[in-house]
Amino acid sequence: MNIEILEKTPFTLKLYVKDLPIHVLNAIRRAVMSEVPVMAIDYVIFIENSSVFYDEYIAHRLGLIPLTSENASDKYKSPEECAEAGEKKVFSTDCFVKLDLEAEGPENGMLTIYSRDLASSDSDVKPVFDNIPLAKLVKGQKIKLEAFARLGRGKEHIKWSPVSAATHKYVPNIIINSENCNGCGKCIDACPRGVLKLVDGKAVINESNLLLCSFCRLCEQVCEPRAIRVSHREDEYVLYLDFTGALSPRKTLIEASNILIKKLDEFEEKLKNLGVIQ
Amino acid sequence: MLFPVRCFTCGAPIGHLWEEYIKRVKQGEPPAKVLDELGVKRYCCRRMFLSHVEIADEVLHFPKVS
Structure with a gap:
């Protein structure tokens, strides 16, 4: 697992999380929203x-x-x-x-x-x-x-709840086939988030805006030579938490993880008592 | 009546920003600029400010029926 901090203020936290399955990340997000006292x-x-x-x-x-x-x-x-x-x-x-x-x-x-x-x-x-x-x-x-x-x-x-908005988002993987790209620039005009730019007559990704992509696929639709394909990266997500100020981001995440661990332990204990596992 | 404590949609606390917002807008600053500087990013929270009418100030002088 690899985590990179994209934004950290007293009231917000934006993390780029790699190699963590979405169901684990979502479990943490939901624990933060509805379990942390x-x-x-x-x-x-x-x-x-x-x-x-x-x-x-x-x-x-x-x-x-x-x-x-x-x-x-x-x-x-x-x-x-x-x-x-x-x-x-x-x-x-x-x-x-x-x-x-x-x-x-x-x-x-x-x-x-x-x-x-x-x-x-x-x-x-x-x-x-x-x-x-x-x-x-x-x-x-x-x-x-x-x-x-x-x-x-x-x-x-x-x-x-210690958070107001709590979201996770896919990371875009935009593939541009530069052989097919005719440099018409329609995709650049179509993109509402400025994710694409034109360099030397070819459409390329504007790296600083890549995470703003909302997967609307307008670029795909307007591209006549079908040179653009929008998909997402596997097991890479952006977690965004907007705090109310009741708890610090640090305490919130520690509490959420502890609550999840406790729930899993209880589940394991239950299975042991029932003889399902050793 | 009074400005809401939290955004109706996302639940972010916004009540504490109202007085500064309305003071600055009345002084002639553009609402968009004030909201940006106050850190109100999402459009759900921004419409709370833009659409609010403080009728409490008038209601205050009428007797309560209860």
Whole structure:
């Protein structure tokens, strides 16, 4: 296996993966999306809400705020245990982080409540972004609420996923038969991503744009001498992950791999118990 | 009402970018340039900004019916 980093920022990761079957890569991608636990607000208790926004509307906005969860999986109980506790309305401190919010409209003008105004009971679990507008208040309007965040998994609700976009893509293999190519340049005009260019009267691949190819095959269709063929490389893929900021890319991938290993071990154990394997 | 916390399609957090976006667009910068600089790449997220109308500011002054 060979991995090359194409792009790495605090919120994105793009990897060029070679010699790894797509089902393995997809298993990792799906584990990242739906299995890696992160924190998100799950219950909101409204003590007072005289704003124009309905309770449900504010609760929904609160739920979607990404919360920093880097140390949360070590400090708090598993999503499954905490989901059960939540259903019984037992907001114990080993499962739930409490976030308080209290605000009142000013005498003059308007007050915007931001995600930074949430006072968290745990300094490790707080909104990733400080300036998400949550509600607006004018004179005489008041909001007082208690929100409870717990660990959860993306398969239960997407607010518990550490990533937003998570994709894998084939790597294009564009074969140009330079003997048949008549240098008409139609393929270059047809390509919406600028993957091809004309050099010395022949169409060649513009290497810097190769990964932008979307396999639309317009170049193939417009080529009268049929000199271009678009296919993909075997066992070469580009994995792209767009993080919400709840977990670091490093922690997300380590957790995802550990979850997959644990699932495979459980499967093997089950087969052993049933006598299918030795 | 208010600008959404996340993109409806891909789920990327975008709520924190709204105030800077609208401030700069009102100052006369082209929306495309502002979105590029804020790092909003996909067209699902970009349309969230382009199509949003902040009606909350007006609704704020009407009493709630409930």
